Amino acid sequence: MLETAAQTFLLLIAVQYYAAGPTAKALLASGGSIGMLLSLLVVSVVANYGLRPARAAAMLTALGALSMGLAAAVPTPTVFVAGSITALALLTMTIPLLTQVYQDNYPGHSRGRLFSLTMMIRIGSAAAFAAAAGRVLAADILWSRWLLLVYSSAFAFSAVCLFRIESTPLVHSGHASPLRALRFVREDRLFRLTLLVWMLMGFANLMMLPMRVDFLANPRYGPPLAATSIALLTGVIPNIARLLLSPLWGRLFDRMDFLSLRATLNLGFALGILAFFTSRELPGLLAGAVIFGISNAGGDVAWTLWVTKFAPPERVAEHMSVHTFFTGLRGVVAPLVAFNIVAFISIGALSWVCAALIAAASLVLVVEVRGRKAADPATTVIEEGTRT
Numbered sequence: 001m002l003e004t005a006a007q008t009f010l011l012l013i014a015v016q017y018y019a020a021g022p023t024a025k026a027l028l029a030s031g032g033s034i035g036m037l038l039s040l041l042v043v044s045v046v047a048n049y050g051l052r053p054a055r056a057a058a059m060l061t062a063l064g065a066l067s068m069g070l071a072a073a074v075p076t077p078t079v080f081v082a083g084s085i086t087a088l089a090l091l092t093m094t095i096p097l098l099t100q101v102y103q104d105n106y107p108g109h110s111r112g113r114l115f116s117l118t119m120m121i122r123i124g125s126a127a128a129f130a131a132a133a134g135r136v137l138a139a140d141i142l143w144s145r146w147l148l149l150v151y152s153s154a155f156a157f158s159a160v161c162l163f164r165i166e167s168t169p170l171v172h173s174g175h176a177s178p179l180r181a182l183r184f185v186r187e188d189r190l191f192r193l194t195l196l197v198w199m200l201m202g203f204a205n206l207m208m209l210p211m212r213v214d215f216l217a218n219p220r221y222g223p224p225l226a227a228t229s230i231a232l233l234t235g236v237i238p239n240i241a242r243l244l245l246s247p248l249w250g251r252l253f254d255r256m257d258f259l260s261l262r263a264t265l266n267l268g269f270a271l272g273i274l275a276f277f278t279s280r281e282l283p284g285l286l287a288g289a290v291i292f293g294i295s296n297a298g299g300d301v302a303w304t305l306w307v308t309k310f311a312p313p314e315r316v317a318e319h320m321s322v323h324t325f326f327t328g329l330r331g332v333v334a335p336l337v338a339f340n341i342v343a344f345i346s347i348g349a350l351s352w353v354c355a356a357l358i359a360a361a362s363l364v365l366v367v368e369v370r371g372r373k374a375a376d377p378a379t380t381v382i383e384e385g386t387r388t
């Protein structure tokens with residue numbers, strides 16, 4: 001349910017209820033990324049105080065419930081934006097902590113498959129809730145405050161569930177600096193290369209992700225669609241595709257060379273962006289929604305678990321905090337760039353720029369995979385990365 005807040009409804013409320021400007025919309029789109037930027041600090045504090053990752057995540061989501069409740073209680077644009085950004089940031093601060101929880105509880109040989117099963121529950125819930133909330137807001141946008149209260153309750157229930165999950169305290173390395181995890185970028189070439197690929201692909205994807213709602217709701221791009229249709233194209237259809245394909249991507253993650261898997265996913269994201277934004281006709285929108293959902297199913301698994309193939313088990317949270325930090329960095333900048341650059345170029349032209357960035361990321365992966373196979377055909381990229 002909370003996933004629909006970040007993907008669709010908070011931005012929809014900002015556009016249709018508060019008539020928010022580009023800066024407010026960009027800040028909302030960057031809320032989760034702000035939390036990712038702070039993940040290095042979060043992991044450092046959790047390790048220094050010997051906290052269990054699941055318990056620390058429960059504390060963060062409890063604070064998220066308070067922030068979202070405040071946004072519902074005080075219906076002003078400033079409080080709405082501030083409360084929503086804070087709640088989304090607190091939610092994404094939990095990501096490296098939860099990756100450590102997956103490392104602790106899911107065996108390595110089936111981690112992708114088991115994670116994909118949990119994702120099916122998450123995706124199914126998101127699709128059903130997006131459809132219901134879209135119908136409610138289409139009937140009357142004034143129901144927005146009640147939707148925020150529902151999100152506050154979801155945060156609170158998540159905190160209760162997280163508190164009950166078993167996890168082991170993070171390893172305290174003795175370094176005081178919250179930036180200590182960045183040493184892995186310098187020490188591990190393959191980790192550094194993969195982060196570069198994520199930066200190129202992720203910056204492009206994060207530019208276009210929040211633009212989907214604005215593209216459908218803003219009169220500048222054509223007659224605005226009803227909230228039901230927007231929820232269908234940005235929430236329901238992509239999540240149905242994610243639901244159906246999630247088990248397949250989970251198995252592929254367990255069995256396939258990771259860099260090859262990432263290149264395949266990049267192709268899907270590029271095609272989805274072009275299909276969605278180069279035409280406002282229904283077939284293109286539907287195709288883009290479906291392709292995005294299929295690619296996002298694999299992206300869920302790859303983005304969340306890839307560090308478990310590179311990092312020592314006790315250092316997974318630290319490696320993930322580096323990944324989320326750079327994701328947050330591009331996530332803060334990318335929406336600001338996107339919402340402001342479309343004042344000078346068409347959204348279709350921007351989609352081609354983003355597709356080119358994703359193609360460049362894929363080219364880096366192809367060169368790396370071929371180079372390693374040529375050097376040692378019997379050694380896979382992932383095995384090499386694990387030894388590093």
